[in-house]
Amino acid sequence: MSCPSATLTVWASAWLAGAAAPDDVLDALAPWAAAHDVQAADADTGALTALPAPGEPVGSVTFLLAALRRLGGSGSAARLVLPAPGDVRGLPGPGMFSREATAAAEGVLFVDAGIGVVPTTVADGVLRWTVYPVTDPGPPAGYVALSQAETDLRDQVRRSASVLTALGVARHRPGVREEIAAALRARPQSLWPAGMPGRVLRVLQHADEVAAILAAASGDDPGGALSASAATARRDALRPIDAAVRVARRAAVAEAVRVLATSPMV
Template identity: 75%
Template sequence: MSCASATLAVWASAWLAGAAAPDDVLDALAPWSDAHDVAAADPEAAELTGLPGPGAPPSSTTMLLAAVRRIAPRGQARLVLPAPGDVRGLPGPGRFSREATTTGEGVLFADAGFGVVPAPVADGVLRWSVYAVPDPGPVPEHVGLNEAERDLRSQVRAAAAALTEMDVARHRPGVREEIAAALRGRPRALWPDGMPPQALRVLQQADEVDAILVAAAGDEPGGALSASAAIARSDALRPIAAAVRVARRAAVAEAVRVLVSVPRT
């Protein structure tokens, strides 16, 4: 589950470290879309990577991996999950930051000087747009998995109490089945051998909480709730969404750290 950018960040880092083959990366991306293509979104990215630029036919994820290895053969990938008002992990102003914030995800190859943002461009086609990032900015503050996991749990408890106090939370018949169906309907992410168990657990917890958030956000204005009640509910749920993003970033960062640090023979 998680997101396509998390999959690419982990697998591309593992591949660069010699812990995966190129075909492994492509197979791991398959659950997210029937087809993937790649294009440089600006002339600077096209010149840097050798990928087709604006107006040219797109290339493939294989060529994206080749560009990363050519420019930064021992580099690592960083998952970014920005949202309006929460730009942690982004390199600073620029097209990559804007597009990643609009989409809600992206992968920064800081050592290679570019980032990629996925977005559907046709039925069954996911395009990875490549943006030049000449200055990746400072390394984001490290968040340990234990801290991220505790915060995720505490935010869920706090929001539940706030929703109850505001009388916004209300019983919805079948909501458990709704959440389970949402989880079943998401792509099943594939991870490399050697993924740290705690990172996997945190990713699973984040997916479960995300499904709860989707269910809790139902009945927007025009439905059963008034506009003011919907706004109050949104305010109560916002910290949980932020905690989900932090947990996912922390889990991916830890997975990358572990996978690239294992000695290869």
């Protein structure tokens, strides 16, 4: 589940490490959209990457993979970024990539290749990956051990029930728990490489569960019943849980990239 950028981060890393084929990357992205295309952000980036510039026919994800190989070789480190208001950890400095990744709340930074990509829906069933130049990737988000991220996320899972109750979500909408379960079933089911560590998969699954709870809690205000102060209190209460989800996803994907880069399967 997670997000399209997490899928691309892991599978592009697996491909660069010789642990996946290009078709594997395409298959893994398929649950997110029926079609994926690739385009450079501008003519200069198109010249740098040999990817189609705006106004030219779009390319495919295989074009992006080929560009990564040319620009960064087999060691093109991939960094998942999940920016949010007040939290831009992992982003480079100001620029096109940072701006668009913040707007999309996700993106992938290929450090050695000097590019970043951001997915956006451009038509029904079509996801476009726009490629931006990144001359200085900046520091990665602070390191968080996967074991710590898992522990913190489990704490948030336990907290979520009391948070929902305290915020009155269950009272306003009694079937909210069934709604959360249905939302989890309906979301795209991510495919992961065979070499993904079990703890990584567990953390990503827990993050998806908490994200579904957050979506229900954030969107529940029947008829605008909440006062401005109550709505602010709700946002404040949910913000640490949202941050824990992002930290856990980043930590899990970073660990997957590390494992896949050091233990090629083919």
